[in-house]
Amino acid sequence: MERSQTQYVLLGILAIHPNQSGYEIRKTIEQSVGFFWGESFGQIYPTLKRLVAEGSIVASASKSKPTARRQEYSITPRGREALERWLAIPYREDPPRDEFLLKLFFANEAGPDVAIAHIRRFQERNRQILTTLEQIEAISRPHGSQFAGYRYWMLTLGYGLAHIRAVLAWSDTVLADLAANPEAPAAPSLGAERVTSPIPHE
């Protein structure tokens, strides 16, 4: 609970766009930060209650859509302070885990066809995301800076585009290499003179 990031996502989203229900918040998350962040209902609803109890957000009956169950939330000055405090501290790296790269790394145990299948899947998925991100970019550009925070949205979008374009280009060269030269020469197993990569972790 102390270092749960979920609360700050909720605060941040409500800071940008108040008077949303839990259900709506989740949609907003999907549609804005969805390509690098996800939240589940099982996490959202309890956290909203906790934030209300702490006074970081307030709940109110919906005015725009007065249905029976719907609750709307807005950030309070206290919530804004909490958000700003959190934003100011250095981001933490959580331990990286990329199953795609892991399976590719071990692909020698399974053969090049398996590697190729994974890479094709990787390409399909990332081409799809790239198309989406490019559409957002195209739609947003004429809009100009229509809302606060637009600039930073564009920055994160730019990250996504740069990342995906780079790894898609990489995947093309990899596929070409695997197709041109399916069987790599066999060799002794990783032994005494192995090369290592001491990547610094936090």
Place this chain on the structure above:
Amino acid sequence: MERSQTQYVLLGILAIHPNQSGYEIRKTIEQSVGFFWGESFGQIYPTLKRLVAEGSIVASASKSKPTARRQEYSITPRGREALERWLAIPYREDPPRDEFLLKLFFANEAGPDVAIAHIRRFQERNRQILTTLEQIEAISRPHGSQFAGYRYWMLTLGYGLAHIRAVLAWSDTVLADLAANPEAPAAPSLGAERVTSPIPHE
């Protein structure tokens, strides 16, 4: 336990390089897949025991380094089968969570100085990793394909290099933009005509 990926990392590492202790396995993980995968002792030791119980690996007293406590593990044919089965099934995307991008996305609530601080940190860290990966590449290239799996190691390394170079280039343009134009024009909050990004998830 069913969908724990830890077991497969251990199997994969032992498939490439047998007769390692738990302690050693962890070091090997850090030094090979460390830039995209991590494992803790609290996860490694119980999983090793479970894999022994299942017959996927075998434990033996150390021959090369016969100390009191040291246990060495090697993969069995059964473990190899389990590894191959796992390698053949499509990788799963786990929900993305990038705190750096999240803080950047919300940076309008905190000001450009906060955004700049995060990006500088990001650059420092990634430049450091880039240097390490480039050194590995430089050392490995003359070695040629000295061991089985070398090829796939180089492929994952290539991914890391492509990714880091791309996001570092992105970060330079972002910093230049934020420095040249620290205050973005204020604008109404994210409202009715907001643009959305329906990223497909699995």
Place this chain on the structure above:
DNA sequence: ACACACATGTAATTGGTTACATGATTTC
């Protein structure tokens, strides 16, 4: 003697997903 790397393990905690359960509202 001291420090550091090697080596193994467990317990507490937790952040999070998934599945389940329920019901209202809208749209076709």
Place this chain on the structure above:
DNA sequence: GAAATCATGTAACCAATTACATGTGTGT
């Protein structure tokens, strides 16, 4: 009237980290 979407919540489960605890071997 059926289906989809809106809407909220809880319980079970779990993978994983972190902290703690213990001890050996090596090098200075």
